[in-house]
Amino acid sequence: MSWVTEHPPARVDLDACVTCGLCLPVCPTFRLTGDETASPRGRLAAISAVDAGVLGIDERFSDVIGFCLQCRACETACPSLVPFGDIIERATAEVVAQMPSTVSRVRRFAATTGVGTPWIMRGGSILLGIAQRLRLAGALERLGIPASGLRRIPIPLPTARGGSWGASDAPTAMLFVGCVADVWFAEIHQATIEVLLAAGYRVESPKAQTCCGALAAHDGLTDNAERMSAANSSAFASADLIVVNVAGCGSHLKADPELGSRVRDITEVVADAISDGRLETLPANGTSVAIQDPCHLEHGQGIVDAPRAVVAAAGYEVVDADRDGLCCGAAGTYLIDYPETSTELGERKAAAVRAGGTKIVASANVGCEMQLRRFLDDSYDIAHPVEFYARARRGK
Amino acid sequence: MTFIEELVALLGPERVRHHPLDLIVFSKDAGVTSGKVIAAVLPEHTQEVAAIVRIARRHDTPIVPRGAGTGLAGGAVPVEPGLIVVLTRLNEIHEVDEVGRTAWVGPGVINLDLSRSLEPVGLHFAPDPSSQQACTIGGNVATNAGGPHCLADGTTIAHVLAAELVTADGSVVVVGSEAPDLPGLDLRAVVVGSEGTLGIITKVLVRLTENAPDVATLLIGFPTIEAAAGTVSGIIASGLIPAALEIMDQPMVVAVENFVHAGYPTDAGAVLLAEVTGTREGVKSGVAVISAIASRNDATEVRVATDSAERAILWKGRKSAFGAVAQAAPDYYLHDTVVPRTALVEVLRKIYEIGDRYDLHMLNVFHAGDGNLHPLVAFDARKPGMLERVQAAATEMVEVSIEAGGSLSGEHGIGLEKRHLMHLVFSDVDLDAQARVREAFDDAGMMNPSKILPEGSRCFDASGVRL
Ligand SMILES: Cc1cc2nc3c(=O)[nH]c(=O)nc-3n(C[C@H](O)[C@H](O)[C@H](O)COP(=O)(O)OP(=O)(O)OC[C@H]3O[C@@H](n4cnc5c(N)ncnc54)[C@H](O)[C@@H]3O)c2cc1C
Ligand code: SF4
Ligand code: SF4
Numbered sequence: 001m002s003w004v005t006e007h008p009p010a011r012v013d014l015d016a017c018v019t020c021g022l023c024l025p026v027c028p029t030f031r032l033t034g035d036e037t038a039s040p041r042g043r044l045a046a047i048s049a050v051d052a053g054v055l056g057i058d059e060r061f062s063d064v065i066g067f068c069l070q071c072r073a074c075e076t077a078c079p080s081l082v083p084f085g086d087i088i089e090r091a092t093a094e095v096v097a098q099m100p101s102t103v104s105r106v107r108r109f110a111a112t113t114g115v116g117t118p119w120i121m122r123g124g125s126i127l128l129g130i131a132q133r134l135r136l137a138g139a140l141e142r143l144g145i146p147a148s149g150l151r152r153i154p155i156p157l158p159t160a161r162g163g164s165w166g167a168s169d170a171p172t173a174m175l176f177v178g179c180v181a182d183v184w185f186a187e188i189h190q191a192t193i194e195v196l197l198a199a200g201y202r203v204e205s206p207k208a209q210t211c212c213g214a215l216a217a218h219d220g221l222t223d224n225a226e227r228m229s230a231a232n233s234s235a236f237a238s239a240d241l242i243v244v245n246v247a248g249c250g251s252h253l254k255a256d257p258e259l260g261s262r263v264r265d266i267t268e269v270v271a272d273a274i275s276d277g278r279l280e281t282l283p284a285n286g287t288s289v290a291i292q293d294p295c296h297l298e299h300g301q302g303i304v305d306a307p308r309a310v311v312a313a314a315g316y317e318v319v320d321a322d323r324d325g326l327c328c329g330a331a332g333t334y335l336i337d338y339p340e341t342s343t344e345l346g347e348r349k350a351a352a353v354r355a356g357g358t359k360i361v362a363s364a365n366v367g368c369e370m371q372l373r374r375f376l377d378d379s380y381d382i383a384h385p386v387e388f389y390a391r392a393r394r395g396k
Numbered sequence: 397m398t399f400i401e402e403l404v405a406l407l408g409p410e411r412v413r414h415h416p417l418d419l420i421v422f423s424k425d426a427g428v429t430s431g432k433v434i435a436a437v438l439p440e441h442t443q444e445v446a447a448i449v450r451i452a453r454r455h456d457t458p459i460v461p462r463g464a465g466t467g468l469a470g471g472a473v474p475v476e477p478g479l480i481v482v483l484t485r486l487n488e489i490h491e492v493d494e495v496g497r498t499a500w501v502g503p504g505v506i507n508l509d510l511s512r513s514l515e516p517v518g519l520h521f522a523p524d525p526s527s528q529q530a531c532t533i534g535g536n537v538a539t540n541a542g543g544p545h546c547l548a549d550g551t552t553i554a555h556v557l558a559a560e561l562v563t564a565d566g567s568v569v570v571v572g573s574e575a576p577d578l579p580g581l582d583l584r585a586v587v588v589g590s591e592g593t594l595g596i597i598t599k600v601l602v603r604l605t606e607n608a609p610d611v612a613t614l615l616i617g618f619p620t621i622e623a624a625a626g627t628v629s630g631i632i633a634s635g636l637i638p639a640a641l642e643i644m645d646q647p648m649v650v651a652v653e654n655f656v657h658a659g660y661p662t663d664a665g666a667v668l669l670a671e672v673t674g675t676r677e678g679v680k681s682g683v684a685v686i687s688a689i690a691s692r693n694d695a696t697e698v699r700v701a702t703d704s705a706e707r708a709i710l711w712k713g714r715k716s717a718f719g720a721v722a723q724a725a726p727d728y729y730l731h732d733t734v735v736p737r738t739a740l741v742e743v744l745r746k747i748y749e750i751g752d753r754y755d756l757h758m759l760n761v762f763h764a765g766d767g768n769l770h771p772l773v774a775f776d777a778r779k780p781g782m783l784e785r786v787q788a789a790a791t792e793m794v795e796v797s798i799e800a801g802g803s804l805s806g807e808h809g810i811g812l813e814k815r816h817l818m819h820l821v822f823s824d825v826d827l828d829a830q831a832r833v834r835e836a837f838d839d840a841g842m843m844n845p846s847k848i849l850p851e852g853s854r855c856f857d858a859s860g861v862r863l
Contacts, residue, residue: 015722015726016722016723016726017722018426018718018719018721018722018726018727018728019424019425019426020426020466020527020718020719021425021426021464021465021466021527021530021531022466022527022529022530022716022719023530024464024466024530025506025508025509025529025530034438034482034484034485034487034504035438035482035484036421036422036436036465036482037413037417037418037421037422041465042421045420045421045424046417046420046421049417049420054420055416055417055420056416060415060416060417060418061417064417078719079652079655079716079717079718079719079720079722080655080719080720080721080722080723081654081655081723
């Protein structure tokens, strides 16, 4: 008995790896350790060995799989087009099914009940908001809660869920609000709605939507992820266009068989509107913005140019924060189980940003934004590309 | 203490791997064969490497050095159950002499990282194997790696001045020196290309090359592979020495384009990737010469890339060629032979014939400038008899190349996979001489045994010597 779940890693996908090793240098865990078992090729070899029945699923296997950030940089680098992200999610689900104790209780709670239950999410957020006001973020960090990465949480809490904006005869863009983004990053939703309206859309945010399920899927909690997917499928049943402004959610939703083909990242939608003239290009303002490439935008969705086009159209000079750099180490709930690696990668990313010299940074993923905020001081202005565009429009 | 206990006492448990998973993962490089691993260790500096070697010697355990494991000849695969010594953590760039254009680097430094880090000072490490984004300098030295740009610059041997080596008795020696010409035997030249059989390289003094002021890359489409090869002969005959001349046949171009989307012409029978470097004027006239020769050879398309982004994507296509093959089949066997440039077209024709006869799916990509052929066979090793068929075809292809006046290996080394063919190019006396050199470095025969030299190379096999 090697696999037990319904959808284990597929033999044809594993066979696509020719073991060339070209993915090794882009893998953050390999770069930090120089260890083949912490590389994409090594992980695939281990998974293949389980598939072939010559290796069992045990602690060591679980650790080799769990240590992967699921950043999918290896997928972009692989000339053989190995679908690594899908393989590792399936392998993780196997580990969870066969060794339930391996996903720490904290991580499991965070990835499922925490993000999937509105009252828990909101209650926790109020507590965080109060802690921020009492300047306790540092103390929470020491307890392992990455509170210093948060923007200031408004009290009462905001929500964009259930709203609709704009003229009823315009084409509708349905806004996916996400779990943490809805309460912690309300300004990004505001900017998104504003810019979509300017581009000629009506915006609607279905009330029945829930967390995208990416965190649960990454942690191998397939059942939870599937329940969330079903809820979202019915909430967005009537949508032609689903707009997502968190790259991690977008990357997961795009792989959804029901929703996938209708999902687009906000930077794609805005970049298109700019290029066909629905949105204007604002005059140059002489300031530069460093673009950070979130793994789930670049590797998960293959989007590199769009955030640059959006920020450039806002009048900024675009520079790279850390092109071809490694994952920032945020990686969903990764930092709960591997705080040291997460911190090491966060420090590296911050060092690359500092070395670039630009103090304004655009990130299209809230997870990366939080990680950047944790390791950069307050003098850095970090926001979503669409916020830079909205700001420039307001100021014109 | 047991072998493992001694290693753990030295390195701690995290750096000594012997769990079944680790034994499987470390049993293979980028080639097709796998071996038997007793343990894998991850040392961090020379003294640890030396201590590991002494422990292994006491326990009479063979050692196999490993860099990034991108080798294609099975060099890092232990034939006899052995200890894998992973050198990736010796990845420090120790010192760079910008004026003298040299650098002392750790063997674990990744080839492309070294060149990237030198960009600000306008220098680079010239050998650029297609695996350069992943392979290590130690691996390059051990295999005397070549690459597309070695046409003008020469292979790794031309870019290594000295190396620090841990030999089989655990002592640390330096071969070569910063001085260009050393009195006595040039042991450096013996160590470069020794594939881990003479010792473990723990530091390398590399020669650095100045970046060219101007570069142009040409992508030229041809109706047939003969037309592409004819162009290469024409360019060489014209006296021009381009920085690189690479040919890919149509199946290869299709696979590559599917990955990079660089606009490679997938309908062409073959494409030639040529690069000229030098002064602005020199590059301009080089481009003109190549374009003219190409159109005389019925080129269907000539694209000149001068900005670095476009050049980068064209090269990315070429350099991902081997990996892209898997789109055709799960396994590949990559050949690596050298033939005189004049025999290129003839040998290629015979190679395609052999492929057809064995009914194999073949793709071709090669360093045309120096006649280094890389026919690639994509296959499924799980089909019964398949591997044998592929290997039989491989032997014939090598024989054809040697008949045409060529050699066994262009750059990937002999390792495990071509060892049995050494007798095609070397006499018994030659092989015996090589075995003696090896014995001089490693009397116990514990450094990467069963590599390069075929069994029984030593005519007067001293008892107890493992070959
Ligand atoms: C896609 C692809 C393209 C390639 N293209 C080229 C090419 O264009 N030209 C070319 O020459 N090769 C090419 N190769 C082959 C391979 O990349 C080279 O041989 C490279 O030099 C191996 O480096 P490595 O660090 O991966 O070494 P490994 O594969 O780990 O080892 C290779 C050999 O070197 C020995 N070795 C490694 N490190 C040390 C050390 N520190 N001390 C002593 N011995 C050591 C090993 O024992 C083994 O025998 C290619 C491979 C791939 C997968
Ligand atoms: S790049 Fe792709 S084919 Fe090559 S080792 Fe990595 S996963 Fe396998
Ligand atoms: S997903 Fe990221 S961390 Fe995981 S193997 Fe690929 S590159 Fe490495």
